[in-house]
Amino acid sequence: MRTNKNAGFFPGAQGLILEEPLIFELSVPGRTGYSIPEDDLPDLPESVMPSGNLMRDDIPGMPEVSEVDIVRHYTRLSTWNYSIDHGFYPLGSCTMKYNPKVNDRTVSLPGFANLHPLVPPKHAQGALRLMHELGEYLKEISGLDAITLQPSAGAQGELTGMLMIKAYHESRGDRDRSIVLIPDSAHGTNPASCTVAGFTTKTLTSGNDGCIDLEELQSQLNDHVAAIMLTNPNTLGIFEKNACRIARMVHDAGGLIYMDGANLNALMGIVKPGQLGADILHINLHKTFSTPHGGGGPGSGPVAVNAALEPFLPIPRVIRTDDTFAWDYDKPMSIGQMHNFYGNFGVLVRAYTYIRSMGAAGLREAAETAVINANYIRVKLREHYQIAYDRICMHECIFNDLNQQKFGVSTLDIAKRLMDYGFHPPTIYFPLIVKGALMIEPTETESIETIDQFIRAMIEIDRETKSQPDLLHQAPIRTKRKRLDETLAARNPILRWTPDLNFPSQPD
Amino acid sequence: MRYIPLTQDQRRQILKEIGVSSVEELFESIPSNLRLNQPLDLPPSLSEWAVQRLLTGLAESNADSDKSPCFLGAGAYRHYIPAVVSSLGNRQEFVTAYTPYQPEVSQGTLQALFEYQTMMTQLTGLPVSNASMYDGAMATAEAALLAFRTTKKSLLAVSRALAPGYRKTLETYTRHQEITIRELPVTPEGRTDPEAVQSVLKENPAAILIQSPNFFGVIEDLSLLSSHINNTGSMLITVVNEAVSLGILKSPGDTGADIVCGDAHSMGLPISYGGPYLGFMTVKEKFLRQIPGRVVGMTVDKDRRTGFVNTLSTREQHIRREKATSNICTNQALCATVAGIFMATLGRKGLRELAFLNMKKSAYLKQRIGSLKNCRLTFTGPTFNEFAVTLNEPVERINRKLTEKGIIGGYDLSPDYPEYPDTVLLCATELTTREHIDNLISILEDLGRVS
Structure with a gap:
């Protein structure tokens, strides 16, 4: 009933698959395929240039190929990839949704692509506005009060969040909270991020229903627990039915709720993680918000937090005064910087384009x-x-x-x-x-x-x-x-x- | 919604097949009092045309560095991106694939990354490369953590001429490890003080971090520094955030580095307001199993034909969890693919020619600046494509005047380095024309006459 009679039963078939050696094997001494901008300067005396043992004469091994070689080589390689544009890509926990083409177009606009990160803010008002508004949208979706767009991927978002949890407890003089509870169903990045942030982790064994076992949780809660890292829906695709109760238990014990937002695609517009008790949530723009994964990145992992954690967000922060935007580095409680500049800005442009295309009803749908x-x-x-x-x-x-x-x-x-x-x-x-x-x-x-x-x-x-x-x-x-x-x-x-x-x- | 193909009829029918009467039933495990009964407060959905117009408007209110002469570098370097690089880097088979967890259907990304790794080892002079990190700052922090793990020593000696953003990120990443950071001062040449290096070595640091060309654009004498550092048990981490310089400068591996890390965005990526960029790391053979991040290796398939896979994954978080060498998972693979295409396109001769032209443009600018009465070169050391100039009035004031003439001035060093007041970093690349430079000089000359 739903089969196109003219289409093949399955898309898989063997086609014209070309072999292609390594680029280095195509190299021919003396062959070139580049064009470098003209040298419009007069000759300069050698004395004004660096020289001697600071310099190299050659880069042995680097390819020498023509432009046609380059085009064929990489085009052939690309045909050996399977991608979301080829077909169905049901990788669990990766949210391989279609990557809209208009997003490619907006990220390539010269005013974004050629914008130097260190221009005075008055020359970057469009970029800053975009970042501010994207932050506002993500706060609304997550039900939290403040956000950073700086982390470059989910794992860096986790690290950012865990460093903030550390700073939060320390700011309250609560220095013995060194343990983070992590369910056995969690992504491997969760415990790895905790280690970099200086925590030790304890594993929570899931109950028979795949959810967190409340008795097990209670038995692990004490004055040393800094937080629990919760993925919701969890990696079994199940909503943690006791999310609110878990949050109360952990909060009562003085800990915080870190929510891994890898699976936010199931919740957006349905329920706000902040209302489920999450204090901190990272969001994978390369999953939920349709930005392409690029064969392993770049991604982007914004972190949304509630008001109590706001002072600890990374610097710089985008601030708005009337209708003007600027960078604010003056946040003495901040955990510091996670990136040389502001994160994967190009990914933010794509996610912004997506949210503006979808609207609230589209995201819920x-x-x-x-x-x-x-x-x-x-x-x-x-x-x-x-x-x-x-x-x-x-x-x-x-x-x-x-x-x-x-x-x-x-x-x-x-x-x-x-x-x-x-x-x-x-x-x-x-x-x-x-x-x-x-x-x-x-x-x-x-x-x-x-x-x-x-x-x-x-x-x-x-x-x-x-x-x-x-x-x-x-x-x-x-x-x-x-x-x-x-x-x-x-x-x-x-x-x-x-x-x-x-x-x-x-x-x- | 245009990206959701399920029709209303199909939706009803599918719900029936699932055995529920409404979509709400699927969400019953979420407490009903928490489920939203009104739409999110977001702007309405726009047509593709309207969204493009909106974004074009936002983009046009930014400064396009292709339209105005721009002398900013300071960690983000503008270079020409050949058409083949954009065209091939935008191939959607590369762009819309996931991490190559299933190598049989990911040979394109894997071979491209293997070639990228090879070219990075050729450029940096160390034999093992990973397949990318987030950015240069994070790669530097990860390199320091590698040194800390392998040497089991707690002191890191960091040059003051390491990019401030890198130093700040390093501090964030190491704050909760048993690590102490010591800063190494800078000489009047603009180089890391070799005597300070010798003296800190007595305290047995895990590593010494030196950027070259450093944040002031000065090329460090790495051979001299490594002659002190090598064989002491401390590691030399050489940081490069202008990768184009590697086309003509002696490779850090050949000057004694144990780890080379930094940012390679300047090979084919747009400056894009600071990201996505390309963190990279290469290491000596003995740190092969310590390197963080994805690594691609060559192997064979069942028919013994050459193929590629992600390898050495027992270092990684999905296997080792809390004992992993790093928490990194998603990295910057597409950026590495693009940089690989860039390196292959310019190739053995082109990378050198490009680096030479950058050096020459900057030398010309430097020569002309040096002849001005109201400016003085801050440092005496040799530079690549940027250098520091001390003015006789605040940089901000000069930059404002340049802006009035449609020029984006250089980077004001004074906020990060109060010891260098009224000092600006000026960068010239192959995209800086003689006209841009002559024009800048005549404006600065005029300002000198007025003041």
Whole structure:
């Protein structure tokens, strides 16, 4: 009923996949492909230039190629990537939603792209206004009182938040709060960020329902607890039903609530994290607010806080006086700077463009649709794959491979086989508390036709599990490269090309 | 909403298939008294045309450094971005992919990053590069933490000529570790005082952090400093925040650095009000398993064909959690890809030519400034593409007068360095024309006559 009869059953097929060597192997001595602006100066005496042992004569190994070589090389490489523009990318916890093209256009406007960060504020009023207004929108969405846009990614947002928690307790003379509680379902960045901020972490074992166990929490709360780091919805795609009670318990014990906003896509316009008791929230603009991930960044991780934490926000802060904007460095309680300038400004321009395009109703519709799509996948696949927690989920649903293990097929095999059908695999083996986890986050920007194709591929893979498990062990077979040997890469690290490199692909 | 394809009919039908009667039922786990019963207070949704007009208006109220002569550097360097770099860097297959967790469908990003790593090792002269950090300030803080972890020593000696924003970020990152930071003074040459380096070495620091060209634009004598530092058990961390200089200056690896870190935004990225930029780090082989961030390695697939993967992940937060070498996850991969394209485009000869032209433009400006009666060169040391000038009136006043003539003046050093009052950092790159320079000189000359 929802199938286009003319379209293929699955998007995956083997096309014209070109091989391409390393750029260094294309190099020919004396070949050039660059154009440098004219030298319009008279000759200068050598004495005015640096010289001698400060200088180098050559950059050995650097490529010498033509412009055409460059274009073909990188174009070919790009075709070996799967991207959100290619198709469905249901990486759980990553919110791989479509990245609107108008955002690319606005970030490239000369008044943004050519704006030097150190011009006097009166020459950057548009940029400062944009940052101020984006901050206001994110405060409204999060239900918190103040914000910094400086952190460059979620993990730096976490670190910023944890440093503020440290500063908050210290400002109150409460110096013995050195412990942060973290549920066992949390992202690995949570405990890593705590360590950099000088905290020790304690793991909270989740209850049978995948949520925080209140008794376990109570038993861990004491005068040494600085905060709890909570992801909500958690990484199992489940709303922490006791969020408010947890907040009361932690607050009563003198601790703070750090909320990891990685999963904010499920909540925006539905509920404000500040009303769930969060004191601090980081927001991943490269997830919830549609900015592209770039194969691993740049992202942006603004941190919103309640009024009590406001004095500790990083400097500089954007301030508004009447209708004029400026930078304020004079915040004596601030934790300091996290960036040489103001953060990933270009990412902020994209997120601002997105929020202005969506409006309040659009953002709520996005959250609702993301949750609808995830639940649709949940009910369609639960007969074929065991579901970790079978109840209504938020924006993502988690299966495991227990049904398939009986046939010797693992989550890894399922993930790799999905590539043959033209889909990026879900997040796998995370969260750690679900053995063999397959974490599926469809987002709101996928059509039901695409999601149906994905569901059919998953069902087909389950059928293959029983009929030809070996096919799955071999998967993927239609990609440019088959399964890659990660053990070899770690055991014998080759991290750069050198002229005498022995390629591991050459027979011994 | 134009980015949400689910139609109203489909929505009703899907809800039925899920087994709920309304979308509210899906949110029942959220206490109903907390659920919003009115829309968020945000401006209304705009059409694509209207949003573009709005953003164009905001952009146009900023100073476009391509339209006005600009002498600002101080950590953000303007360079020409070749058309191929923008065109290829905007390929949406690179832009809209996630971190390459599934290498079989991410070979493009992975090979591009492997090539980036290789070129960074060639430029910096150290053999191991990661695949990017957030920015130069954060990369410097992470380098200091690496030194702290591996040497188990607590003192960091930091040049006063390290960019102030880097020093401030370093302070933020190290505040809750057992680390003490000591500042190293600057000589009249504008270089880190070698005697201070020798004397701090007696206290056995974890590392000595030296930027070159430093914040005053002066090229440090790294060979001299490293001759004191190497073999003492303390590490030399060389910071570079104008990566174009590496095209012509002796590589930090060849002058004894244990770690090179900094920012490479000047290779192909727009200055974009300070970000996204490109933090980088290269290290000696022995720190291979200590380096923070993603690292791409070469391997083989099942058919023994060459391929690439993210590797050495046992250092990283998703495996090691609280014991990881860093908390970094999302980094600046696309910026690294773009810088790789830039380096490959300019190549062995072009990077050198570009660096030479920067040096020459700045030398010309410096020569002309040096001939003015109302200005004096603050430092005597050799410089790359920027240098400090002490004026006989406040920088702010001069800059205001330049603004009236449509010129963006240099960076006022005095707020960060009260010991250098009325001092401005002037930067000239290949984008600074002779006309810009001659014009600036004649305005400064006129000001001198008036005052």
